Amino acid sequence: MVKHLFFGFIPALLIFLGSSGYNISPLLFLFLIVAIGTILFSDKKGSIPGLFRDGKNRTHAVVKTNIKFEDIGGQERAKNELKEALDFLIYHDKIEKYGIRPLKGILLFGPPGTGKTLMAKAAADYTDSVFVAASGSEFVEMYVGVGAQRIRDLFAEAKELAKRNNKNSAIIFIDEIDVIGAKRDGNHLREYDQTLNQLLTEMDGIKEDDRPKILVIAATNRKDLLDSALLRPGRFDRHITVDLPDKHARKKILEIHTKSKPLANDVDLNQLSIETYGFSGAQLESVANEAAIYALRENEPMITAKHFANAIDKVLMGEQTDRKATKEEKRRVAIHELGHAIVAEKVKPGSVSQVALKPRGQALGYVRHNPSDDHYLYTRESIEKQIMIALGGAVAEEIFYGERSTGSKNDFDQVLNLIQHMIEAGLTSLGIVNTNYVSKDKIVEETNEILDLLLTKTKELLQEHKTVIEEALDFLEKEEVLSGEEFRQMIAKISKNK
Known part of the structure; x- marks a missing residue:
């Protein structure tokens, strides 16, 4: 000041x-x-004279990260692949016998929250390296040349810090590398190009006999945006996918994040790993944390399954809101959600985890689904089932009110996206096509045919189970939450009495 x-x-x-x-x-x-x-x-x-010339040392440099690969749940394939690459840095004398060129760069790519930064920190611990981290956005300024200077300073800082602490190697971690490493198409600002060119030059300057050795690890959510000069061998030699965890990995991540938390006997981590399908590691950590917060709010000595259920809902849809729907709106929302739930139970038995009539985020109510297994491939039949589930809410409204409401907009967006995916994957009567070479009229006609067929099937299914909606409606309006097990018992009881 x-x-x-x-x-x-x-x-x-x-x-x-x-x-x-x-x-x-x-x-x-x-x-x-x-x-x-x-x-x-x-x-x-400062650590290095002139580092980041605006006077702000924006890098995060540490000598020891204290994060090990064992602390990262799941991602076994990615961790093993990364360890193999890091062994080249550790056993450099051994690899010289085979004439292996040391790796200069490793690119970690995958969805947000999957642990790319944690893996980079664990890599520094595994190799006993100095860890110097920066974000791609930190190299971007309105002044030409500033980003390039910061790249030079970053590499200089890593080398100096390693020498000062008697380390044989240093790891430079650049998060969000797509900010400075995007494809050069002539439309980029000159500052971006200069920064990228400087990074390429610094990586080319990494030699086999350098002491200390430098390894660059970068992370991105969008590998497709990166310039080919960065991705070629000799720059980022290894490209490692860090993907969303599967069911087994989700359980391991939950075990790590609940290890120090007091869990009640009704908490089943295996069941939670099923209910959190599609969650990233960061979301799973948030679920464990939010469940503990709910227990604290209620002054409960243990974290129960109910707290975890609320935590999953919060991470998925946001906190409960204070919006108060009218009695008629609340009834319509209940019918809408029960429509989704009945179709889901009929086309995918056991898939409903909870039906709720509590406003969360932008939704006045919701059905939380409970997939039994992780899926990576889908047939036409499985996609049609997803479409029917999405249509169930609007069809239930039509059966009881004779018309739909604006509450079905997101459902219809999902339906149209699924049909578009079917067409692009060659799963419709159009066959294997490139949508750029098919007239819009044909695509619209095919979309309408699929919609009409599935709307009819959904309507027939819900008409057949109309009494289930009527039976569950009063309970849901009163209690606001209907568990999947209670819902299934209700369906079985009504079907038995018919």
Whole structure:
């Protein structure tokens, strides 16, 4: 603060005195001496003189990260692949016998929250390296050349820090590398190109006999955006996918994040791993944390299954809101959600985890589904079942009210996206086609045919189970939450009495 005042106020004062006719030469000489001394003193306090020339040391440099691969749940394939690459850094004498060129860069790519940064930190611990981290956005400024200078300073800092701490290697981690490493198509700002060019130059300058050794690890959610010069061998030699965890990995992640938490006997981590299908590692950590917060709010000594259910809902849809629907709106929402739930139970038995009539985020109600297994391939039949589940809410409204409401908009968006996916995958009567070479009229006609067929099937199914909606409606309006097990018992009881 004092420094900013000094460099702002003194020049203004000198200009004022000079314009008033005073001889400011002695004062100007004194100011220059003080300014030079201040800059030199500031440089000595930083890790490297001149690092990030705006005076802000934006990198995060640590000598020991204290994060091990064992601390990261799941991702066994990615961890093993990364360890193999890191062994080249550790056993450099051994690999020289085989004439293997050491790796210069490793690219970690995958969805957000899957643990790419954690894996980079664990890599530093595994190789006993200095860890220097920066984000791609930190290299972007309006002034040309600043980003390139920061890249040079980043590599200089890593080398200096490793030497100072007697380390044989340093890992430079660049998160969000797509910010500075995007494809050069002539439309980018010159500053972006200069920064990328400097990064390529620094990586080319990494030699086999360098001491300390430098390894660059970068992370991105969008590998497809990166420039081919970055991705070629000799720059980022290894590309490692860090994907969303499967059921087994989700259980391991939950075990890590609940290890220090008091869990009640009704908490089943295996069941939670099923209910959290599609969750990233970061979301699973949030589920464990939010469940503990719910238990704290209620002054409960243990975290129960109910707390975890609320936590999953919160992570998926947001916190409960204070919006109060009218009695008629609440009834319509209940019918809508029960429509989804009945279709889901009929086409995928056991898939409903909970039907809720509590506003969360933008939704007035919701059905939480409970997939039995992780799926990576889908047939036409399985996609049609998803479409029927999405249509169930609107069809239930039509059966009871004779018309739909705007509450079905998101459902219809999902339906149209699924049909589009079917067409692009060659799962419709159009066959294997490129949608760019098919007329819009044909696509619209095919979409309408699929919709009409599935709307009819959904309507027949719900008409057959109309009494289930009527039976569950009063219970749901009163209790606001209907568990999957209670719902299935209700369906079985009504079907038995028919």
